[in-house]
Amino acid sequence: MGFKGLKPIIYGGREVWPLVEGGKGVSATNHASSGAWAAAGGIGTVSAVNADSYDAEGKIVPQIYDALTRKERHEQLIRYAIDGGVEQVRRAYDIAGGQGAININVLWEMGGAQAVLEGVLEKTRGMVTGVTCGAGMPYKLSEIAARFNVNYLPIVSSGRAFRALWKRAYHKVADLMAAVVYEDPWLAGGHNGLSNAEDPNKPEDPYPRVKALRDTMRKEGISDDVPIIMAGGVWYLRDWEDWIDNPELGSIAFQYGTRPLLTHESPIPQQWKDALRDLEPGDVLLHRFSPTGFYSSAVRNPFLRNLEARSDRQIPYSKVEAGEHTVRLDVGVKGKNFWVTPRDLERARAWAAEGHTEGLRTPDDTIVFVDSVERDVIRKDQADCMGCLSHCGFSSWKDHDDYTTGRLADPRSFCIQKTLQDIAHGGPIDENLMFAGHAAYKFKQDPFYSNGFTPSVKQLVDRILTGD
Numbered sequence: 130m131g132f133k134g135l136k137p138i139i140y141g142g143r144e145v146w147p148l149v150e151g152g153k154g155v156s157a158t159n160h161a162s163s164g165a166w167a168a169a170g171g172i173g174t175v176s177a178v179n180a181d182s183y184d185a186e187g188k189i190v191p192q193i194y195d196a197l198t199r200k201e202r203h204e205q206l207i208r209y210a211i212d213g214g215v216e217q218v219r220r221a222y223d224i225a226g227g228q229g230a231i232n233i234n235v236l237w238e239m240g241g242a243q244a245v246l247e248g249v250l251e252k253t254r255g256m257v258t259g260v261t262c263g264a265g266m267p268y269k270l271s272e273i274a275a276r277f278n279v280n281y282l283p284i285v286s287s288g289r290a291f292r293a294l295w296k297r298a299y300h301k302v303a304d305l306m307a308a309v310v311y312e313d314p315w316l317a318g319g320h321n322g323l324s325n326a327e328d329p330n331k332p333e334d335p336y337p338r339v340k341a342l343r344d345t346m347r348k349e350g351i352s353d354d355v356p357i358i359m360a361g362g363v364w365y366l367r368d369w370e371d372w373i374d375n376p377e378l379g380s381i382a383f384q385y386g387t388r389p390l391l392t393h394e395s396p397i398p399q400q401w402k403d404a405l406r407d408l409e410p411g412d413v414l415l416h417r418f419s420p421t422g423f424y425s426s427a428v429r430n431p432f433l434r435n436l437e438a439r440s441d442r443q444i445p446y447s448k449v450e451a452g453e454h455t456v457r458l459d460v461g462v463k464g465k466n467f468w469v470t471p472r473d474l475e476r477a478r479a480w481a482a483e484g485h486t487e488g489l490r491t492p493d494d495t496i497v498f499v500d501s502v503e504r505d506v507i508r509k510d511q512a513d514c515m516g517c518l519s520h521c522g523f524s525s526w527k528d529h530d531d532y533t534t535g536r537l538a539d540p541r542s543f544c545i546q547k548t549l550q551d552i553a554h555g556g557p558i559d560e561n562l563m564f565a566g567h568a569a570y571k572f573k574q575d576p577f578y579s580n581g582f583t584p585s586v587k588q589l590v591d592r593i594l595t596g597d
Contacts, residue, residue, distance in 0.1 A: 132366045132596035133373050137170075138356060138382065140307060141230045141258035141280065146171045148593060149310075149358055151386025152234025152261060153319065153564065154178030155549035160217045161394040164224025165586035167231050172382075174261060175221050177233045177249050179206070179517065179546065180213030192550065194515040199524075200532060203516030207241040211248035218249065222256040230258040232282070236320065237265035238421050240516040240528040243273065250277040259307050264320045264423060265519070268294060271302035280307035282358070286314045286322030287338065288345035295349050308356040309346065310384060311339050314424065315415065316362030318386050318566035323424040329415050335359065336372070343379050353379030360384035364568045364575070367596040385593070387566035391578065393585045398555045401563065404428070406578065410570045420523035420542040428563040432548070440541050442480050442498040443491070444473035461488025461498055489540040492522075497540055510544040517546040 137144040150166040152158050152174030159181065163173030181189045192209045194202040214233065221231050235246050250257060254277065262270050263284025274281035283299070283306070285291045291309060299306055314323040315332035323329055339357055346355065356379075363369065363383045372381050389395060391402050414429040418436045427433055446467045447454040454468035460481035467488075469477070477488070477498060485498040489507065499507070514524035521527075523542035525534045545562065552561035572578050577592055584592065 131594040133370055135366065135373055135594070138380065140172065143230070145229050146590070146594070147356060147358075147380075147382030148172070148590060149232070149360075149382060149384040150174045150389050151318075151360060151384050152176040152178075152232065153386060153390075154234070154236060154239075155546070156181050156553035157390065157395075157397055157549075157564065158234075159396045160220030160224060161396055162389055162392065162586060163217075163231060164221035165392075165394045166389065166590065167221065167225035167229030169587045169590035170229050171590055172230045172232055172258075173221060173225065174232045174234050175214070175217045177210065177214035177217070177235045177245060178239055179210050179550070180217045182209065182213040182216045189554065194513070199514055199516055199526060202514070203240055203526075203528060206515045206517055207244050207248070210241070210245040211252075214245065214249035215252045218253040218256050222253075231256060232259045232261055233257055234261045237262055237267035237270070238320075238423070238519050239264075240518050240521075240526075242267075242519065243269060246273055247277075250279060261310055263310070263312060263322065264421065266290070266294060268298045271299045271305065274305045275302045278305075280305050282306070282308045282310055284310040284312050284322075284360070285342070286312055287324065288342040290322065290324075291342055292345050292349070295351075300349065303351070306351075306355065308358050308382060309342065310358040310360050311335070311342055312384075313338075313359075313361030316567045317360055318413070318426050318569070319564045320419060320421060320423045320425045321361075321415070323415075329424060335362070339372075339381075340377055343377070346379075356380040356382040358382040358384050360386065361566060362568050364388065364571050365597055366593060370596075387569050388589060388593075389586065390565070391572060391583060392589055393583055397553060398558075400555075400558050401552065402583070404430075404558050404563070405565065405569055405572050406581075408565070408570045408573060413565050413567045413569055415567075418542055420521045420539070420545050421518055422520070422522055426565070426567060428565050428569070430563055431559045432561055432563070436541070436543065439497055439499060439503075442485055443495045443541070444469055444477055445493075445495045447494070458488070458496070461486060461496060467496065490537060491539055491541055492537040499540070507540050510547060511538050513547075514544070515546065 138147045148171040154176045158176045163175045166173035196202045259280035261282045314321040419425045450468045453470045458467040480498040484500045487504040488496040511524045519528045522539045525538045548561040
């Protein structure tokens with residue numbers, strides 16, 4: 130028995146703790162962390178988002194994109210992703226040693242998501258118990274799961290989103306839907322499913338939202354034995370005491386994304402682990418700079434602050450003199466047909482005087498001002514795009530049809546593949562995107578981590594099961 134009668138559940142034909150490791154993309158979760166989580170009796174999750182593969186000596190293969198066209202680089206990316214995903218699953222399965230279960234996690238919005246998922250499942254038959262998938266509306270998830278006879282666990286942030294998926298596709302493959310992950314859009318790290326109906330600055334209590342999700346599931350005839358997995362903001366099980374064995378909610382499991390970052394088996398570099406110990410409440414920012422267009426949560430480090438500052442140096446323009454746009458912009462742009470307000474002309478001149486001399490147009494008819502070094506980095510990153518997303522706001526790539534979103538590339542965003550690969554493989558933590566959940570400040574407060582203590586995954590799972 131775990132904390133307050135937390136009982137094992139049957140998943141994939143065996144008893145496992147209802148504790149799920151969140152699958153964090155681009156090498157923040159790998160075989161070592163997820164294999165150990167499964168070995169401890171939980172559900173480990175290998176990220177199949179551009180996972181690492183290894184050479185004959187066991188060294189990580191650097192993902193180099195040397196093809197000339199973006200479409201060919203995208204094909205290279207899919208090959209890397211399948212090789213890496215397969216390698217990670219095989220290794221995790223070995224480490225698990227028949228305990229717990231191994232899931233894989235994909236973002237539906239990643240470039241070539243379907244090809245990657247099918248490629249990994251094809252070569253790991255019998256090793257993967259289930260697939261978690263969110264970031265977008267993965268209607269095809271159930272039919273892919275049926276083809277490979279694995280469970281699927283959709284990630285949603287509302288009962289409404291679940292109902293749409295169920296009505297359109299999932300009801301046809303009801304028996305393989307092993308659980309529904311409720312990812313709290315205000316508390317979870319990484320990309321979040323905040324909809325236009327919700328206010329990013331007004332977090333809502335998850336309990337009524339999860340109850341509404343269960344009510345939706347019941348209306349569709351789904352058994353209360355199909356767990357809802359609470360993801361986002363889960364730290365101490367004692368904080369969720371009234372959720373366990375609660376007839377209103379039905380079967381509940383808990384997903385841990387942030388806490389497993391600080392373990393011996395966690396693959397993230399030491400400087401990233403060290404930085405997690407110093408975070409304060411409010412240091413994780415829910416922002417909209419991601420090229421996916423989704424909200425996402427990351428540590429408000431100099432990298433993120435720079436993106437905030439870049440967007441602050443932004444003015445609207447018209448191509449003709451109209452309304453309040455009565456003066457021509459004379460800094461940052463070549464050509465004379467950018468009309469702005471007199472106040473904005475003053476601001477633009479002030480930014481140029483500070484060295485932000487380059488004006489870059491955005492898809493929203495605004496101009497942002499950057500220095501020449503930053504402009505060169507933005508242009509190079511856009512040109513080097515390897516198509517890691519199904520739709521990328523930063524480079525205007527789309528992974529199908531005519532391969533373009535049809536919108537201007539957005540200089541207020543960034544190349545997410547570049548920065549996530551860099552931080553995961555030892556790049557400077559101040560110069561890269563550092564995903565974390567909003568409860569990450571608890572590392573500093575939780576006595577479990579005092580005196581610099583770093584647990585093994587087994588020690589962490591045992592600790593969680595005590596309620597702490």
